[in-house]
Every structure is written in structure tokens, then in C-alpha cells.
Amino acid sequence: MDAVIAAGGKGTRLGELTREIPKCLIAVAGRPLLSLQLEELSRSGIRKVWLLTGHLGWLVEEYIRDNRQPVEVELIREEAPLGTGGGLASLAGRIEEPFVFLYGDLVLSLDLGRMWAFHDRSGAAVTMLAHPSSHPGDSDLILEGEGERVLGISRKSQVRRDWLRNLANAGLYILSPDLPASIERGARLDFEKEILPPYIEAGTTFAYRTTEFVKDMGTPERLAEAGEAIGTGAAEARRLSNRQRAIFLDRDGTINEFVGLVSRPEQLRLLGGAAAAIRRINRSKYLCFVVSNQPAAARNLCDVAGIETIHRKLETLLGQDGAFLDDIRFCPHHPDRGYPEENPALKIDCACRKPKPGMLLELAERYNINLAESYMIGDTSVDVMTAANAGTKSILVASGMKEEPPKYDARPDSRASDLGEAVGAILDGNV
Numbered sequence: 119m120d121a122v123i124a125a126g127g128k129g130t131r132l133g134e135l136t137r138e139i140p141k142c143l144i145a146v147a148g149r150p151l152l153s154l155q156l157e158e159l160s161r162s163g164i165r166k167v168w169l170l171t172g173h174l175g176w177l178v179e180e181y182i183r184d185n186r187q188p189v190e191v192e193l194i195r196e197e198a199p200l201g202t203g204g205g206l207a208s209l210a211g212r213i214e215e216p217f218v219f220l221y222g223d224l225v226l227s228l229d230l231g232r233m234w235a236f237h238d239r240s241g242a243a244v245t246m247l248a249h250p251s252s253h254p255g256d257s258d259l260i261l262e263g264e265g266e267r268v269l270g271i272s273r274k275s276q277v278r279r280d281w282l283r284n285l286a287n288a289g290l291y292i293l294s295p296d297l298p299a300s301i302e303r304g305a306r307l308d309f310e311k312e313i314l315p316p317y318i319e320a321g322t323t324f325a326y327r328t329t330e331f332v333k334d335m336g337t338p339e340r341l342a343e344a345g346e347a348i349g350t351g352a353a354e355a356r357r358l359s360n361r362q363r364a365i366f367l368d369r370d371g372t373i374n375e376f377v378g379l380v381s382r383p384e385q386l387r388l389l390g391g392a393a394a395a396i397r398r399i400n401r402s403k404y405l406c407f408v409v410s411n412q413p414a415a416a417r418n419l420c421d422v423a424g425i426e427t428i429h430r431k432l433e434t435l436l437g438q439d440g441a442f443l444d445d446i447r448f449c450p451h452h453p454d455r456g457y458p459e460e461n462p463a464l465k466i467d468c469a470c471r472k473p474k475p476g477m478l479l480e481l482a483e484r485y486n487i488n489l490a491e492s493y494m495i496g497d498t499s500v501d502v503m504t505a506a507n508a509g510t511k512s513i514l515v516a517s518g519m520k521e522e523p524p525k526y527d528a529r530p531d532s533r534a535s536d537l538g539e540a541v542g543a544i545l546d547g548n549v
């Protein structure tokens with residue numbers, strides 16, 4: 119596989135820093151970003167990188183010439199600024215396989231092999247790298263349909279009236295080799311605004327979701343954060359080729375107030391301290407997932423899309439507090455038939471309804487999670503039993519349903535008053 123790096127941009131938001139040095143040569147953890155990128159791409163098996171240069175391009179060329187690189191680099195100088203996407207036209211006819219396209223200001227630690235496998239399976243023309251953002255209100259968010267198909271992009275500049283999933287566009291793509299030939303040569307084009315839309319409209323664009331470290335260093339603050347994550351090894355630890363640890367959270371009574379079955383977004387209200395607790399997980403070595411039984415759909419109190427709307431509200435509320443979920447899984451099923459109004463298609467004995475471990479096992483497979491070093495936090499014996507069945511440790515919180523008597527005879531590894539206390543106990547090494 120080849121990769122193309124768009125490194126011609128001016129980086130005006132970095133101010134003085136990019137007046138005399140191109141953005142891709144700015145030091146991150148003591149090394150030029152470009153050198154980190156080339157090493158990362160090489161680790162994922164990429165052999166050749168096409169480097170599109172522009173602003174202060176001669177400095178980039180000099181750097182490539184004077185330093186040994188882990189991959190073959192071919193330089194293409196843009197004589198006039200071509201925007202974020204116009205430069206791709208020069209690759210028409212020169213690349214025969216799908217290729218990675220990324221921006222020169224992206225700090226990343228990413229197992230591209232997984233994204234590649236996803237691209238291959240989906241048959242996409244364009245695969246977008248997507249991840250939850252700690253600041254979704256200030257990010258372009260991907261609107262996703264059935265089967266991870268991209269339906270559109272909600273721009274950060276737009277006024278948002280709906281609840282949105284926290285799925286931000288990371289700025290890295292796998293593209294069909296036919297794409298460069300469709301771009302007008304010499305035209306100045308914005309990739310997201312002018313090149314991507316027809317592929318979204320054609321239904322051939324998919325979002326690949328990851329929990330790995332990807333950050334654009336467009337501002338001095340982000341540059342500092344990225345430097346720290348690279349320097350301390352936190353970014354490398356998140357690489358999905360390394361085993362992950364996770365904290366799985368029940369939803370109702372653990373994150374939001376327990377009010378019985380939630381079938382409408384208005385019924386979802388965060389518990390005090392829940393967003394702060396999730397923010398602590400986000401800054402730790404643990405991934406954070408919600409795994410929730412939602413039989414409201416099986417009982418026809420709402421449909422599966424209704425549950426997804428409720429989750430969009432959950433993610434939006436958390437995002438307003440700088441917290442995010444790495445992913446969400448829910449079981450819309452229920453095994454007992456024979457109620458009036460029920461949805462027979464969802465009245466099945468599935469493998470995902472807790473206390474079965476299906477949702478945790480699937481997430482463990484998807485994100486390479488070591489369950490024995492992971493935790494489940496919930497407010498009922500169902501969650502404790504799920505943890506036992508999946509092989510994680512468990513913490514029972516007292517913030518939700520008062521289960522009397524408990525449905526399952528299962529002992530939690532620990533108890534806590536609420537999510538904040540439970541997360542504190544894990545991160546302080548007390549469970």
C-alpha cells in the first residue's frame with residue numbers, strides 16, 4: 119500500500135511557529151512530525167509515500183534528502199497552493215491500489231492494517247478514519263447510517279439543533295486509486311468540501327471507527343498535547359496492535375438517572391458527577407464503553423432508531439462536559455414472548471442480552487481488549503453476573519435501581535456509591 123501526505127499547507131493557526139518552518143517539520147516530542155509520520159506508516163507496512171509539498175517546500179525536500187527515511191519518498195511540489203485536496207490530481211495514473219491519504223499536521227499512532235481490512239470488506243471507494251472527540255462541539259462530525267455508511271458531515275461551523283453521535287472526522291482516509299483521475303488538474307480544492315461530497319452521495323463512503331491516538335496539531339495547545347502523548351508513550355499504548363484495557367459501563371442508574379425503561383430522549387438525564395468520571399477514564403489508560411440492555415424496542419415502546427437517538431443525546435451531553443465514550447453497544451432484544459404490543463422480531467433469545475457476555479466479547483475482539491485486566495461498573499446483579507461471565511472485575515454502584523432481592527447471586531469485586539467513586543477506586547489501584 120502507498121500513502122500520500124498533503125504537507126503543503128501554511129499552518130496559519132500556529133502563528134510564528136510556521137513562518138519559517140513548514141508545519142510538517144515542527145518538532146513533536148523532539149522529532150519533526152514528518153519523521154514520526156513516516157515511521158508510523160512504515161510500521162503499518164507502507165513502502166512508498168508521495169509527499170505533496172508547497173509552503174516552504176524546499177525545506178521539506180532538503181529534510182528528505184539529508185535524512186535516511188524508513189520508506190521510499192517521492193516528492194511532488196505544488197507550484198501554486200492547491201488546497202487540501204487539489205494536489206491529489208497529480209497522482210492520476212500513478213497509483214494502482216487503494217492508498218492512504220493524510221494531512222501533514224496529523225500526529226498519529228495507528229494500526230492501519232485494521233483500517234485496511236475494514237476498507238477491503240466494505241467495498242468502499244472512500245474510508246474515513248473516525249474517532250470520538252473530547253470536544254465534539256468544535257469538531258466536524260460524521261453522520262452515519264446503517265452499516266457504518268457515511269450519510270454526511272455536520273460541520274463545526276453549522277448551527278446544530280439535533281443530538282449528534284460523537285464521531286469526528288480524523289483527517290485520514292483510504293481512497294480508491296480511481297479518485298485522483300476525477301480531480302481537475304491545477305484546481306485549488308478543499309478535500310472535504312469539494313472532493314468528498316459526490317462519494318458520500320453515491321453511498322460509497324464508510325467510516326472506520328478507532329480508539330487510537332490521532333490528533334491534528336493545528337493549534338499550539340494541541341501541539342503540546344500531542345507532544346506529551348507521544349513523549350510519555352500514551353499514544354503508542356492506544357495502538358490497537360497492543361492489548362487494551364477497558365472500563366465497561368452500564369447505562370441506566372450508572373451514568374443517567376434510573377427511571378425504569380427509557381424510551382424517549384427527554385427521560386435521559388445524566389447523574390451528577392457522571393461526565394467528570396468518564397472524563398477521568400478518557401485521560402487514563404482505559405478505554406470506556408457503554409454496554410446496555412434496552413428491551414424498550416422489543417416491547418415496542420420505541421424502535422431501535424429511537425434508542426440510537428437517546429444515545430446521541432447521551433453523547434452530546436457528555437461531549438458538552440469534555441467526556442466521550444469509545445463506543446456503545448446495546449441489546450434491543452428480550453427473550454419472553456407473549457406480551458401485547460411487542461415487536462416479535464426482537465423477541466429472541468440472543469447472545470447479547472446481559473448477563474450474557476456477548477457485547478463485551480464482541481468489543482474485546484474489535485478493540486483487542488484484555489478482559490482480565492478490565493472492569494464492568496453497573497447498578498444491578500445483572501452487571502456483576504455479566505462481568506463474571508466475561509471474565510472482567512466488577513464494581514456495583516448504589517446510584518441506580520435498588521434491587522431487592524438481587525436477581526443473580528453474584529458477588530462484586532467492590533462496591534461504590536456512584537460512578538465517580540468506582541472510577542476513582544480503579545484508577546487509584548484499589549480494586
Ligand SMILES: [Zn+2]
Pocket residue numbers: 449450451468469470471
Ligand atoms: Zn440481544
